[in-house]
Amino acid sequence: MPFEYEINPVAIEQESFRQIRELTDLSDLSREEQQVVMRIVHSIGMPEVASQVRFSQHACAQGLQALSENKPILCDAEMVKQGITKRMISQPPLCFLNDPQAPELAKARGETRSMAAVELWQDHLADAVVVIGNAPTALFRLLENIEDGGPTPALIIGMPVGFVGAAESKQALWDLHEQLGIDCITLLGRQGGSAVSSATCNALLRCNRGEWY
Numbered sequence: 001m002p003f004e005y006e007i008n009p010v011a012i013e014q015e016s017f018r019q020i021r022e023l024t025d026l027s028d029l030s031r032e033e034q035q036v037v038m039r040i041v042h043s044i045g046m047p048e049v050a051s052q053v054r055f056s057q058h059a060c061a062q063g064l065q066a067l068s069e070n071k072p073i074l075c076d077a078e079m080v081k082q083g084i085t086k087r088m089i090s091q092p093p094l095c096f097l098n099d100p101q102a103p104e105l106a107k108a109r110g111e112t113r114s115m116a117a118v119e120l121w122q123d124h125l126a127d128a129v130v131v132i133g134n135a136p137t138a139l140f141r142l143l144e145n146i147e148d149g150g151p152t153p154a155l156i157i158g159m160p161v162g163f164v165g166a167a168e169s170k171q172a173l174w175d176l177h178e179q180l181g182i183d184c185i186t187l188l189g190r191q192g193g194s195a196v197s198s199a200t201c202n203a204l205l206r207c208n209r210g211e212w213y
Helices: 009-023 031-044 047-052 059-068 078-083 101-109 113-119 136-147 166-180 194-208
Strands: 053-055 073-075 129-132 155-158 184-187
Touching: 009 031, 031 047, 031 053, 031 059, 031 194, 047 053, 059 129, 059 155, 059 184, 059 194, 073 078, 078 194, 101 113, 113 136, 129 136, 129 194, 136 155, 136 166, 155 166, 155 194, 166 184
Parallel strands: 073 129, 129 155, 155 184
Antiparallel strands: 053 184
16 A cells, blocks of 8 residues: 655654754854764754763864865765765765775784774874764774874864763763864763764754755
8 A cells, every 4th residue: 555654855854853943952052063963963863962962162163264275174984985975075085994904904913903093093183073973993094193292183072982982982082072172072971883974974964055944
């Protein structure tokens, strides 16, 4: 038998964001922060995560400027890279997880490939937008490198998912961001992932294009 369901993509999206606004309290957020939180909720289907999102003081402004200037977008995983909407960027995001040097470096150091891939970011990291949605070890390594005097990105979107190190890495990012002089957007707790982190970057890209919900 035929099913009754909405097939108009514009109507689906508009109704989704209408419901998200109804189900979440966005009153204390700036216009840009609201867009980010709504996109996060939309990507994960859980309005309750809105209260777990954290923004540093200049996170959105820094991210918007870097993206408008076509600064590099660095991703910890290919799924994160593929989730960033290509029509809104002029150059592809960078991910070094599958670079031939990454497994060799990881094996030599006895660490994860994600950590080794972060080491390959160095020439691209200054003023970049970093999007981490998979590997807590990548976020920890990035924080270590910045603490040791390494290049500082314009914005870190730190939202790795999982049970080992995910919540801890994001809490470390939030606790240390002022001390390290970095701006960040994070989703505290175990939840996160490729879709959530790329949706956050996409929300900022949409703001720069004047696409508001």
